[in-house]
Amino acid sequence: MNFLLDLTFDELDEIVKNAGEAAYRTAQIYSWIAKGAKYSQMSNVPSALKDKLAAEYGDEPIKIIKTLRSSADGTEKFLYSLYDGNVIEGVLMRYKYGNTLCVSTQVGCRMNCAFCASGLDGLVRNLSSGEILGQIVAVNALHGGNTVTNVVLMGSGEPLDNYDNTVKFLQNVSDARGLNISKRNVSLSTCGLCDKIRRLCDEGYTPTLTISLHAPTDEIRKKIMPVAISYKVSEVIEAAKYYFSVTGRRVIFEYSLIDGVNDSFECADRLARLVKGFSCHINLIALNDVRERGLGGTPRQKVNAFKVRLERAGASVTLRRSMGADIEGACGQLRRKHIKAGEET
Numbered sequence: 001m002n003f004l005l006d007l008t009f010d011e012l013d014e015i016v017k018n019a020g021e022a023a024y025r026t027a028q029i030y031s032w033i034a035k036g037a038k039y040s041q042m043s044n045v046p047s048a049l050k051d052k053l054a055a056e057y058g059d060e061p062i063k064i065i066k067t068l069r070s071s072a073d074g075t076e077k078f079l080y081s082l083y084d085g086n087v088i089e090g091v092l093m094r095y096k097y098g099n100t101l102c103v104s105t106q107v108g109c110r111m112n113c114a115f116c117a118s119g120l121d122g123l124v125r126n127l128s129s130g131e132i133l134g135q136i137v138a139v140n141a142l143h144g145g146n147t148v149t150n151v152v153l154m155g156s157g158e159p160l161d162n163y164d165n166t167v168k169f170l171q172n173v174s175d176a177r178g179l180n181i182s183k184r185n186v187s188l189s190t191c192g193l194c195d196k197i198r199r200l201c202d203e204g205y206t207p208t209l210t211i212s213l214h215a216p217t218d219e220i221r222k223k224i225m226p227v228a229i230s231y232k233v234s235e236v237i238e239a240a241k242y243y244f245s246v247t248g249r250r251v252i253f254e255y256s257l258i259d260g261v262n263d264s265f266e267c268a269d270r271l272a273r274l275v276k277g278f279s280c281h282i283n284l285i286a287l288n289d290v291r292e293r294g295l296g297g298t299p300r301q302k303v304n305a306f307k308v309r310l311e312r313a314g315a316s317v318t319l320r321r322s323m324g325a326d327i328e329g330a331c332g333q334l335r336r337k338h339i340k341a342g343e344e345t
């Protein structure tokens, strides 16, 4: 099934021109689409053109079916349904500088990281670019205007395993004639598919790049991230350096601290050595416990000590707050709860 939101400006322009309509119609329709308007709401577009489009393209790729709001920090969690009955989830985090929406790129995931709920049932399917974009559009439509100012591709799925649709999404989300979210405000998080990282910057797509490292050695990384069998830690670092050298954008490494797995001082020292002399940043977070996986987060004090150890070695480090813990904030948890509830009824 195809949706208007799947189209780039140029693709829509082609359709409009082939329909014998004036070129200015493209900009009109494209801006309606970015606002989440249905055909019936596109008041300044001729019916004949709308009918032609509607024969091939749906106007609502995704619907919010549930919203949970954290009483602690205002974080909101959304459950969305797709046209084929699949469900995905997203989180809106409110910060002083703006609102960040965490967006999914696949239903499920095939990377199978040991600590992540998204990969528990494997990959169901890729999301189209319109379904990725639709998550932002749906939240803006719910709250009005341009609620979403920042986007992180950190929901379920591995964005670079859905490369073509992710790239098309990146094009559309920053298009000034549509959603107009600057690429500086878009972060792409990857488990480290090194060839795709290089391809991304060779092709000129340069969102803020976040790499889920989670371990400083191949031995530990292989235990928690199957992708480490294909790419060595040294290759991941090389790819990050390449991204920086081409784009001049600082790469962020995610490091989730897992109790007794990757949180020793030796790990901190190795991590510091890995990034020494490289202009990058490390984001630490204590793992959100995922019951199904039997792994727990590192206790608070030890997390702080790990951070200090890195800083003393000269690394640039931030400790991230875990937000929305009371609303199943971690990756894939709400979706699993929803699916399980469905199975039980």
Ligand code: SAH
Residues within 6 Å of the ligand: 111, 113, 115, 116, 117, 153, 154, 155, 156, 157, 158, 159, 189, 190, 191, 192, 210, 211, 212, 254, 256, 285, 286, 287, 288, 289, 290, 330, 331
């Ligand atoms: N596939 C991409 C993006 C999705 S996950 C990636 O691997 O980067 C977004 C981030 O959350 C990743 O850094 C991931 O490793 C991390 N993550 C997954 N499950 C987690 C958990 N239970 N606790 C803390 N971080 C988790």
